[in-house]
Amino acid sequence: MPLGRFLAAALRHPAIVGAIAPSSRCLAAELVRRADARPGQLVVEVGSGTGPMTRALAAADPAFPRFAVEALPEMAAATRRAVPGVEVVEGSAADLPRFLAERGLGPIDRIVSGLPFAAWPDGLQREVLDGILAAMAADGRLVTFTYAISPLVPAGRRFRRLLERSFARVTTSPTVWANLPPAFVYVCDGPIAPQ
Numbered sequence: 001m002p003l004g005r006f007l008a009a010a011l012r013h014p015a016i017v018g019a020i021a022p023s024s025r026c027l028a029a030e031l032v033r034r035a036d037a038r039p040g041q042l043v044v045e046v047g048s049g050t051g052p053m054t055r056a057l058a059a060a061d062p063a064f065p066r067f068a069v070e071a072l073p074e075m076a077a078a079t080r081r082a083v084p085g086v087e088v089v090e091g092s093a094a095d096l097p098r099f100l101a102e103r104g105l106g107p108i109d110r111i112v113s114g115l116p117f118a119a120w121p122d123g124l125q126r127e128v129l130d131g132i133l134a135a136m137a138a139d140g141r142l143v144t145f146t147y148a149i150s151p152l153v154p155a156g157r158r159f160r161r162l163l164e165r166s167f168a169r170v171t172t173s174p175t176v177w178a179n180l181p182p183a184f185v186y187v188c189d190g191p192i193a194p195q
């Protein structure tokens, strides 16, 4: 999808897209590296957009991601064009447990997220993260990026606190400067089941 069409989608649905440009190759590579997925593991992507992370995952192992979840039909179509072999489910990451059950798949080992959590209100952050937590293996890992300014923004700080309550261990990558805007990755291990 050309940059102009991405921007148009972002302007039509600012709270859903939560970005002004697709992630760079550097940021996609950092997410895939931090996911540290092994052959045979169940890897799922959420918020695939135009597919930069889908492409990087598939380049690492053609079995990755097993499927991607994308809320906007036009973005789902863009992911399919970027990586034609990957199944893209149109819907919300909050419904991951149902998407797994429909496919007879077990809990997810690695979730690679492009979701704009730091742009969301509290209720939506919790709703989507609860769906993710309920779909993860006990030793599973979530990797999700956020823009470097997010620790300065109340919703960004709230999201970090939510992650820290929801996982046994949360670490961060260094800032990836080669991205518009610069970003870093939260690496979250050991989901704690939603109360």
Ligand SMILES: C[S@@+](CC[C@H](N)C(=O)[O-])C[C@H]1O[C@@H](n2cnc3c(N)ncnc32)[C@H](O)[C@@H]1O
Pocket: 016, 017, 018, 019, 021, 022, 023, 046, 047, 048, 049, 050, 051, 052, 053, 069, 070, 071, 072, 075, 091, 092, 093, 094, 113, 114, 115, 116, 128
């Ligand atoms: C910041 S963009 C990132 C897109 C792509 N991963 C990238 O890095 O360029 C966020 C994407 O998440 C999608 N999205 C937003 N809410 C979602 C939800 N609840 N479930 C699945 N996808 C969602 C948006 O439509 C958008 O494509």
